[in-house]
Amino acid sequence: NAGVTQTPKFRILKIGQSMTLQCTQDMNHNYMYWYRQDPGMGLKLIYYSVGAGITDKGEVPNGYNVSRSTTEDFPLRLELAAPSQTSVYFCASSRQANTEAFFGQGTRLTVV
Amino acid sequence: RKEVEQDPGPFNVPEGATVAFNCTYSNSASQSFFWYRQDCRKEPKLLMSVYSSGNEDGRFTAQLNRASQYISLLIRDSKLSDSATYLCVVNKGGGYSTLTFGKGTMLLVSP
Numbered sequence: 001n002a003g004v005t006q007t008p009k010f011r012i013l014k015i016g017q018s019m020t021l022q023c024t025q026d027m028n029h030n031y032m033y034w035y036r037q038d039p040g041m042g043l044k045l046i047y048y049s050v051g052a053g054i055t056d057k058g059e060v061p062n063g064y065n066v067s068r069s070t071t072e073d074f075p076l077r078l079e080l081a082a083p084s085q086t087s088v089y090f091c092a093s094s095r096q097a098n099t100e101a102f103f104g105q106g107t108r109l110t111v112v
Numbered sequence: 113r114k115e116v117e118q119d120p121g122p123f124n125v126p127e128g129a130t131v132a133f134n135c136t137y138s139n140s141a142s143q144s145f146f147w148y149r150q151d152c153r154k155e156p157k158l159l160m161s162v163y164s165s166g167n168e169d170g171r172f173t174a175q176l177n178r179a180s181q182y183i184s185l186l187i188r189d190s191k192l193s194d195s196a197t198y199l200c201v202v203n204k205g206g207g208y209s210t211l212t213f214g215k216g217t218m219l220l221v222s223p
Contacts, residue, residue: 033210042199042215043156058210090155094211098144098203101211103155 002026006091006104013081013111021076021107023091031094032074033058033101034066036087043090049074050097081111115139115212116202122218129190133217135200136182144203145176147185149196150216156199159185190221 004025013019025032030051035043035058045058049068063085065077074093078085088108094101118135125131137145145162160167162174162183173186183202187194200214 031210035213043213045210045212048210088153097209100146100158100161101201103157106155 004091004093004102004104006089006107008107009105010108011110013078013109015081015083015111017081018077018079019081021078021089021091021109023074023076023104024072025074025091025093025102026072027093027095027102028071029093029095029102030071031097031101032068033092033094034064034074034076035090035092036060036085037090037106038087046076046089078109083111085109086111115204116200116214118198118200118214118217120215120217122220124220124222125190126222127190127192129221130186130188131190131219132187133185133198133200133219134182135184135202135214135217136180137200137202137212138181139202139204140178140181142181142202142204143209144211145174145183146201146211147172147174147183148199148201148213150199151196156213159198187219190219192221192223195219195221 033048034046047066049055091104092101147159148156149159150156166175171188197216
């Protein structure tokens, strides 16, 4: 039972490079989320989606883009990596807005 | 007032102790409440949902006080393996609402 799967687990980027963090879920959940967590800090919502074709900004969307072409996949795109984007990124999904969310194992990103 | 507020701790307790965490939330329209557990450098995992009537799961008891807008988590007979950060999570309620996470309370259980 895979749940929420994120790739890659680790990545080092140079300033100005771009990359896509992949997230897929096999639970047929409507809602999907991207969070970032800086050391010693709480989770901050970057973007979320309430279903295929629908996305919306969270608390800290600047520097990121998302798409949701299928129910299963919710990739997060960093276009011009900056050191401030060094963080751990978690993808999550939930059946509905008010139900529990399930998380992927995270992607540790370092921008140098 | 922050949306979801928790005492960051750390709470240092010996094995076998009972420990309680509180969490306050600012939006009275909030509808769903959860406690998550996060181990160091790992993803958050659902510990338990919090229901209006209160609920218990083994050594863990969660309670909700809507009037005072706080939820609590009680851990009895603490184990070394309970050492983690406990996240209070609240759904803001209304429309396409999302979950809001507190910054967490760190628990350290010592032998």
